[in-house]
Amino acid sequence: xxxxxxxxxxxxxxxxxxxxxxxxxxxxxxxxxxxxxxxxxxxxxxxxxxxxxxxxxxxxxxxxxxxxxxxxxxxxxxxxxxxxxxxxxxxxxxxxxxxxxxxxxxxxxxxxxxxxxxxxxxxxxxxxxxxxxxxxxxxxxxxxxxxxxxxxx
Numbered sequence: 001x002x003x004x005x006x007x008x009x010x011x012x013x014x015x016x017x018x019x020x021x022x023x024x025x026x027x028x029x030x031x032x033x034x035x036x037x038x039x040x041x042x043x044x045x046x047x048x049x050x051x052x053x054x055x056x057x058x059x060x061x062x063x064x065x066x067x068x069x070x071x072x073x074x075x076x077x078x079x080x081x082x083x084x085x086x087x088x089x090x091x092x093x094x095x096x097x098x099x100x101x102x103x104x105x106x107x108x109x110x111x112x113x114x115x116x117x118x119x120x121x122x123x124x125x126x127x128x129x130x131x132x133x134x135x136x137x138x139x140x141x142x143x144x145x146x147x148x149x150x151x152x153x
Contacts, residue, residue, distance in 0.1 A: 002052045002092065003032070009092075020081075024088040031055060053093060053134025060089050061139075094135050105132060106144045110152070118149045 006029055013022040035055060036046040047055070063082040070079035097105065109127045113120065124145050128136060 002049050005092065006032070020084055021088050024085045027085075028056070028059070028089065028092070031059065050130075050133045054129075056089050056093055057134065057138075060086050063089070097132065097136050099140075102136060102141055102144060105136065106141060106148055110145070110148055115149060115152070117152055118146065121145055121149055124149070 006025055010022060010025040010029070013019075013025060032047070032052065032055065035051070039045065039047055063086045067079040067082035067086075070076070070082065105128060106124070109115075109124045109131070113123045113127050115121075115124050121142070125138065125142060128141055128145075129138065
């Protein structure tokens with residue numbers, strides 16, 4: 001489903017003459033192709049939508065870090081380019097969960113996995129990634145899981 005959307009968005013960007021969006025969508029497709037080739041080399045099928053969402057989140061994280069480095073280096077124009085790419089990449093992700101939704105999801109995952117303390121953090125994060133890939137910021141979620149499990153254990 002996402003693959004078709006990338007192709008459609010690329011065609012629309014070409015027709016509209018939106019060079020920034022076109023370059024970003026092509027970059028996403030190139031990263032996706034690399035992942036597919038890697039999977040094929042390991043005897044697996046092309047990556048699924050959940051993995052594509054994870055790839056997009058990783059790309060956002062990379063650009064956020066790059067933008068911060070550019071800002072510190074006195075290159076606001078490059079930071080602006082990174083932020084523009086982030087906006088385009090985010091348009092392919094489902095609506096992100098807010099803090100309240102994340103806390104509820106963390107509590108549900110703790111109950112579901114039977115986690116009893118901090119040593120079970122990996123199981124809880126794994127359950128969250130399986131259910132909420134692309135919708136949850138796992139950097140924030142890990143802090144919530146850690147706090148919730150510390151209170152239990």
